[in-house]
Amino acid sequence: MKETETRLISIENRFSPITEQYRNVRTSIQFAATSGNPLKLLLITSTEQEEGKTTLAANLAVVMAETNKKVLLIDGDLRRATAGKYFNVLSSPTQGFSTLLSNYRQLPEEVIQKTQIKNLDFLPAGPIPPNPSELLNSNRLNQLFVMLEEQYDLIIIDSPPLLVVTDAQLFSSKVDGVVLVVRENRTKRNNLVKCKNLLERSNARLIGVVYNGAKAMNDGHYKYYKY
Ligand SMILES: Nc1ncnc2c1ncn2[C@@H]1O[C@H](COP(=O)(O)OP(=O)(O)OP(=O)(O)O)[C@@H](O)[C@H]1O
Ligand SMILES: [Mg+2]
Structure with a gap:
């Protein structure tokens, strides 16, 4: 794993222009939330692989937490989990979203880190x-979302x-x-x-598109522009 892959620009450099771009995304989301509909559960996805979903989800979670909201980041990519590499958490936990989904008696607080x-x-x-798709296409997911919404102000799902x-569509x-x-x-x-x-x-509400610039900055991070 390359060193840059595990870096979180938004905590490493709170004042960099890129961190500012994440804050711009945050502002747009906050605006979308005040226009009548609550925005507690937020899904990050893209068309295909390696477009920057996980990088955005992790950094957005950090800048959202800066606003003193209680934030939960869910690694909803049950097939290729990578979001954990950004944080000081167990690298291959034996329990997580997948066990919560399949075990109705397990509580979120038993596996959340x-x-x-x-x-x-x-x-x-x-x-x-x-x-994975069967697990997500279940009433248990609805039940978990209800429980988590009680405990957090914002829940960001990487997918x-x-x-x-079909997983991301199920979430959407x-x-x-x-x-x-x-x-x-x-x-x-x-x-x-x-x-x-x-x-x-699937009657989903598309609240925005985040543009991930192709060129890495000198320090190995990426430019994010919002539309
Ligand atoms: N703008 C960019 N320029 C160069 N590399 C990038 C850029 N954005 C992301 N990457 C790199 O591409 C890889 C994929 O990024 P990331 O994991 O955020 O994408 P993803 O959409 O979550 O991928 P996956 O579909 O595999 O989950 C990572 O190695 C990341 O560092
Ligand atoms: Mg990913």
């Missing part, structure tokens, strides 16, 4: 289940790509808002249209 960041907790994906597996119908990450020179326009249609079909 504290991070090094004040106000920010992390729910790891847990062991890879044989049937697999929308066009690769149960959350309050969806943020799509678009990566420069990579995300295909017709895929974006497909995603928009998929989200419409």
Whole structure:
């Protein structure tokens, strides 16, 4: 693993222009939340792999926690969990979101971990289940969301790509808002249209698109621009 892959720009450099971009995304989300509809459950996804979903989810969780809100980041990528690498948490927990989903008696607080960041907790994906989509397409997920919404002000869910597996679409119908990450020179326009249609079909609320610039900055971090 490259060193840069595990760095969280928003805590390492609270005043960098990139951290400011994350705060801009935060502001847009806050605006979306005040326009009538609450925004407690937020899904981060994209069309395909490696477009910057997890990087955005982790950094957004940090800048949201800065506002003194109680924030939970869920690693909802049950197939390729990577969000944990950004935080001081167990690297391969034997329990997590997948065990919570399959075991109705397990409580979220038994598997949620504290991070090094004040106000920010992390729910790891847990062991890879044989049937991630089935687990997510269950009433247990609704039940868990109800419990978690009581305990947190904001819940950010990192997810697999929308066009690769159905998991993100399943989440999208149960959350309050969806943020799509678009990566420069990579995300295909017709895929974006497909995603928009998929989200419409599941009655999801697309609250914004975050543009992930192609060039890494000198320090190995990426530019984020908001549309
Ligand atoms: N703008 C960028 N320029 C260069 N590399 C980037 C950029 N954005 C992300 N990356 C790198 O691409 C890889 C994927 O990023 P990240 O894990 O955030 O994407 P993802 O959409 O979550 O991927 P996956 O679909 O595999 O979960 C990481 O190694 C990350 O450091
Ligand atoms: Mg990811």
